[in-house]
Amino acid sequence: MLSDENTIFIGRKTVMDYVLACVTQLNSGVDEIVLKARGRSISRAVDVAEVLRSRFMKDLKVKDIKIGTEQIQAAEGGTANVSAIEITLSK
Amino acid sequence: MLSDENTIFIGRKTVMDYVLACVTQLNSGVDEIVLKARGRSISRAVDVAEVLRSRFMKDLKVKDIKIGTEQIQAAEGGTANVSAIEITLSK
Numbered sequence: 001m002l003s004d005e006n007t008i009f010i011g012r013k014t015v016m017d018y019v020l021a022c023v024t025q026l027n028s029g030v031d032e033i034v035l036k037a038r039g040r041s042i043s044r045a046v047d048v049a050e051v052l053r054s055r056f057m058k059d060l061k062v063k064d065i066k067i068g069t070e071q072i073q074a075a076e077g078g079t080a081n082v083s084a085i086e087i088t089l090s091k
Numbered sequence: 092m093l094s095d096e097n098t099i100f101i102g103r104k105t106v107m108d109y110v111l112a113c114v115t116q117l118n119s120g121v122d123e124i125v126l127k128a129r130g131r132s133i134s135r136a137v138d139v140a141e142v143l144r145s146r147f148m149k150d151l152k153v154k155d156i157k158i159g160t161e162q163i164q165a166a167e168g169g170t171a172n173v174s175a176i177e178i179t180l181s182k
Contacts, residue, residue, distance in 0.1 A: 043133040046174040050160045054172075065156040067178070069141045081145075083137040087158070 006030055010037035010045040023056055026091065032063065035087040038070060042085045049087050062067040063090040097121055101128035109170040111137040112145055117182065122152065126178040131159060133176045138165050154181040 008021055016034075025033050037045035053060045066086045075081040099112055107158050109126075128136035144151045157177045165171040 009145050040131070042137050043131050043174065046133050046158050047129060049158060050172075050174045054160060057155075062158060065158065067137050067140060067153060067156065069145055080180045083134065085137060 002016065006032060007034045007036055008048075010035055010041050010048060012041065015044060015047045015051055018044070018050050019056060022089075023050050024047065026057060026060075032088060032090045035089065036084070038072075038084045039048055040080045042083065045087055049089060057091075060089050060091060064088040084091070094160045097123060098125045098127055099139075101126055101132045101139060103132065106135060108144055109135070109141050110147060113139065117148060117151075120138050123179060123181045125177070126180070129163075129175045130173045132171070133174065135177055136139055138181060148182075151180050151182060153178065155179040159176070 006025070008018060008025065010018055022033055022035075027059050033043045035048055049062065053062075065088070066087075068086075069081050070084045071079045072082050099109060099116065101109055102121050103105070113126075126136045126139055140153065144153075153171055155177075156179070158173050159175050159177075161175045162170045
């Protein structure tokens with residue numbers, strides 16, 4: 001089981017910000033990281049994984065990809081469903 | 092190997108448009124479909140898979156998810172890299 005330390009939450013920063021966060025994490029002795037994203041950030045999570053693998057850490061493998069649905073608190077109250085992705089990358 | 096008939100390309104239409112296309116395809120006797128998307132449409136492809144599975148075809152399984160990078164012709168000439176996803180859904 002992976003600890004939260006190995007999880008990178010992909011939000012609204014640039015792809016390169018997250019790529020650098022991943023490189024830092026992987027160079028700190030961790031063998032595996034999990035990219036998590038929801039909604040529109042899902043595309044960015046795939047970008048981060050692809051840029052990381054093609055340009056920075058060519059030995060990195062896509063170990064697993066999961067998709068799912070999460071409930072979030074809507075601004076107007078109540079809940080809304082949002083799609084989510086988890087990409088596990090492994091050395 | 093899957094024929095192109097079983098492939099749904101996710102672009103800029105609404106999620107529901109693609110969900111209906113998938114339901115139609117799966118009700119025509121096909122056991123498996125592949126959702127393909129690039130760039131920002133990747134998030135929509137995950138939405139389509141999740142809405143389809145949670146609301147319309149609850150026995151549908153995510154059989155495989157692949158991510159990759161494709162080259163596209165840039166408007167200014169030359170090529171640009173774009174992330175891509177393929178989600179295989181199976182009855």
